[in-house]
Amino acid sequence: MPSLQEVADRAKVSIATVSRVLNKSDKVVPKTRATVERALSELGYRPSRVARRLRMKEGHAHLVGLIIPDIQNPFYAEIARGVEDVAYANEFALLLCNSDENLEKERFYLNVMQAESVDGIVLPPFDDTDPAVLEMVASGMPVVCVDRSLAKTKTDLVEVDNYRGALEAVNHLIDRGHTRIGLIEGRAQVSTNRERRRGYLDALAARGIAPQRELMRAGDFKLASGRVLANELLELRRPPTALFVGNNLMTVGALAALHQRGLRVPGDVAIVGFDDLPWAEALDPPLTVVRQPAYEVGRRAMELLLKRLAAPGAPVTTVRLRPELVVRRST
Amino acid sequence: MPSLQEVADRAKVSIATVSRVLNKSDKVVPKTRATVERALSELGYRPSRVARRLRMKEGHAHLVGLIIPDIQNPFYAEIARGVEDVAYANEFALLLCNSDENLEKERFYLNVMQAESVDGIVLPPFDDTDPAVLEMVASGMPVVCVDRSLAKTKTDLVEVDNYRGALEAVNHLIDRGHTRIGLIEGRAQVSTNRERRRGYLDALAARGIAPQRELMRAGDFKLASGRVLANELLELRRPPTALFVGNNLMTVGALAALHQRGLRVPGDVAIVGFDDLPWAEALDPPLTVVRQPAYEVGRRAMELLLKRLAAPGAPVTTVRLRPELVVRRST
DNA sequence: TTGTACGCGTTATCAC
DNA sequence: GTGATAACGCGTACAA
Numbered sequence: 001m002p003s004l005q006e007v008a009d010r011a012k013v014s015i016a017t018v019s020r021v022l023n024k025s026d027k028v029v030p031k032t033r034a035t036v037e038r039a040l041s042e043l044g045y046r047p048s049r050v051a052r053r054l055r056m057k058e059g060h061a062h063l064v065g066l067i068i069p070d071i072q073n074p075f076y077a078e079i080a081r082g083v084e085d086v087a088y089a090n091e092f093a094l095l096l097c098n099s100d101e102n103l104e105k106e107r108f109y110l111n112v113m114q115a116e117s118v119d120g121i122v123l124p125p126f127d128d129t130d131p132a133v134l135e136m137v138a139s140g141m142p143v144v145c146v147d148r149s150l151a152k153t154k155t156d157l158v159e160v161d162n163y164r165g166a167l168e169a170v171n172h173l174i175d176r177g178h179t180r181i182g183l184i185e186g187r188a189q190v191s192t193n194r195e196r197r198r199g200y201l202d203a204l205a206a207r208g209i210a211p212q213r214e215l216m217r218a219g220d221f222k223l224a225s226g227r228v229l230a231n232e233l234l235e236l237r238r239p240p241t242a243l244f245v246g247n248n249l250m251t252v253g254a255l256a257a258l259h260q261r262g263l264r265v266p267g268d269v270a271i272v273g274f275d276d277l278p279w280a281e282a283l284d285p286p287l288t289v290v291r292q293p294a295y296e297v298g299r300r301a302m303e304l305l306l307k308r309l310a311a312p313g314a315p316v317t318t319v320r321l322r323p324e325l326v327v328r329r330s331t
Numbered sequence: 332m333p334s335l336q337e338v339a340d341r342a343k344v345s346i347a348t349v350s351r352v353l354n355k356s357d358k359v360v361p362k363t364r365a366t367v368e369r370a371l372s373e374l375g376y377r378p379s380r381v382a383r384r385l386r387m388k389e390g391h392a393h394l395v396g397l398i399i400p401d402i403q404n405p406f407y408a409e410i411a412r413g414v415e416d417v418a419y420a421n422e423f424a425l426l427l428c429n430s431d432e433n434l435e436k437e438r439f440y441l442n443v444m445q446a447e448s449v450d451g452i453v454l455p456p457f458d459d460t461d462p463a464v465l466e467m468v469a470s471g472m473p474v475v476c477v478d479r480s481l482a483k484t485k486t487d488l489v490e491v492d493n494y495r496g497a498l499e500a501v502n503h504l505i506d507r508g509h510t511r512i513g514l515i516e517g518r519a520q521v522s523t524n525r526e527r528r529r530g531y532l533d534a535l536a537a538r539g540i541a542p543q544r545e546l547m548r549a550g551d552f553k554l555a556s557g558r559v560l561a562n563e564l565l566e567l568r569r570p571p572t573a574l575f576v577g578n579n580l581m582t583v584g585a586l587a588a589l590h591q592r593g594l595r596v597p598g599d600v601a602i603v604g605f606d607d608l609p610w611a612e613a614l615d616p617p618l619t620v621v622r623q624p625a626y627e628v629g630r631r632a633m634e635l636l637l638k639r640l641a642a643p644g645a646p647v648t649t650v651r652l653r654p655e656l657v658v659r660r661s662t
Numbered sequence: 663t664t665g666t667a668c669g670c671g672t673t674a675t676c677a678c
Numbered sequence: 679g680t681g682a683t684a685a686c687g688c689g690t691a692c693a694a
Contacts, residue, residue, distance in 0.1 A: 003688085116394075
């Protein structure tokens with residue numbers, strides 16, 4: 001890997017001149033520029049982003065961190081794609097990490113990102129009060145929250161109207177004649193989850209249906225918990241006739257439980273889940289879901305970050321996207 | 332972000348001493364060490380990985396690059412997970428990029444990685460002769476190929492026995508009584524694809540079935556091409572009674588085409604795909620597939636890279652994993 | 663217009 | 679045992 005110095009030597013100029021050529025400074029006469037450019041290409045010079053980052057003030061790394069709970073979850077994969085596409089279009093690279101909904105891992109990666117002097121970070125906070133993220137924000141690092149939000153601190157944020165999504169989903173179930181509607185929700189500390197629960201409760205209340213504690217179960221957003229909680233609900237003396245499930249993975253788990261018990265969907269039990277799935281169409285039956293515009297979430301988040309880098313002092317902005325009820329054949 | 336210097340000032344020692352404390356050098360008397368450690372924690376010192384990387388010889392960045400065609404493809408997401416888990420366990424961070432099977436993007440990201448002085452790179456080459464990757468290898472950068480291999484150059488490599496997988500899949504179809512078996516394959520320049528095609532051909536030959544050119548179609552590994560090619564095959568005057576599809580996304584596309592035409596699976600047309608899918612069980616019908624141990628591929632690849640970093644001069648090693656035919660209900 | 667020299671935060675090699 | 683000090687590769691005031 002040739003350095004500026006080697007190029008300068010070969011072109012018989014100083015490193016300052018080479019640097020100027022590279023940085024498109026106009027203060028260099030055509031002839032010198034030509035010489036330098038030849039040396040540059042002959043040596044196959046590649047600037048070191050590391051050295052550059054060390055020298056420059058923050059905000060010029062062209063590197064951003066993205067922390068997501070699990071890249072194997074299609075919802076987050078789609079967000080990641082949105083972030084990446086905008087990043088690439090602006091020649092930014094991505095430091096991508098899985099937190100596994102694990103505070104330790106998140107903290108480790110956050111440290112790495114700070115130590116790498118990334119320009120900014122995009123992530124869904126672990127919960128409302130995520131201390132590691134709070135620290136990061138306090139340190140002045142640009143942070144854009146996606147999906148979930150922080151309780152007291154306000155950062156740039158892209159979120160989806162979870163309340164509305166849940167409301168529509170449960171209304172849809174009620175319209176189909178269901179009154180015993182089971183809820184399989186996620187971790188209570190997560191803002192999105194609370195919104196979805198609120199939507200569930202309000203939808204019932206609006207139709208004069210009393211919520212039943214035994215029909216509400218909390219899981220951890222993972223597939224297995226969808227399966228076990230669905231089984232718990234189905235084993236009730238008066239089982240629900242419909243299920244509203246709080247995220248994609250738990251929905252698949254619940255569906256598996258239904259199949260395993262030989263229940264017909266939606267004949268015996270209807271099911272609607274939050275988050276769309278890549279092949280929801282090909283599932284048995286095609287799943288009715290509340291679709292979140294995940295790609296859009298990622299895209300907007302990265303755009304917000306770019307805007308923030310351009311105007312560090314600007315007030316924070318919140319983007320709120322609308323989910324969409326996609327009715328297929330599980331309801 | 333406090334620097335070594337600031338810590339040194341506060342502890343009234345030199346930066347050399349602080350550095351020694353940090354690097355666990357024993358050449359420092361307990362009392363000084365205590366002072367320094369207090370200053371360290373009071374200031375909340377965090378070492379700069381950037382400065383460190385600039386100073387150190389290569390191989391100490393604790394950062395590796397991973398380039399995959401598409402993070403939204405569950406096969407690659409699983410590989411990424413495998414790589415990440417091993418990386419995290421060894422305190423390595425990941426620079427993750429989507430190449431979109433696009434040489435330009437791949438080249439851009441490869442450049443970034445080199446400029447970032449990553450310790451090594453894991454990727455499935457675009458094709459046999461991928462010039463950007465060849466350059467990278469030539470430059471001395473440790474590269475581990477996964478899934479696909481390079482034609483002339485030998486690097487550390489983790490691959491799956493694609494030939495065997497295809498052989499088993501097509502044998503299975505023949506065992507079920509099929510003789511008109513359509514092939515939907517991917518890009519011919521990709522090593523894995525050629526192996527799968529060879530398996531298809533050999534399986535037919537072994538049972539005395541003459542391959543028919545009209546039954547073989549080449550796509551681009553994407554969902555849409557699975558759909559259109561399946562449609563082409565189904566519109567033949569003598570359509571196939573079974574389909575062998577070259578990757579997961581094209582399989583879903585083909586399945587969609589079958590559904591759309593109101594064909595029964597496997598009654599009218601049987602289908603077996605390469606690569607498992609996360610919810611293959613929940614599909615209609617549950618899909619018979621050749622499962623690749625993708626997580627394992629990622630895991631082993633990162634382990635190979637780690638080994639390479641420990642012993643730069645060692646001969647390259649190839650890991651070959653076995654795929655597994657998972658028979659479900661589409662055949 | 664071009665060159666010199668400094669500093670970014672480290673690690674490592676010397677002296678003391 | 680500890681402290682100066684020289685790199686690492688780059689950008690940029692400042693001098694020429």
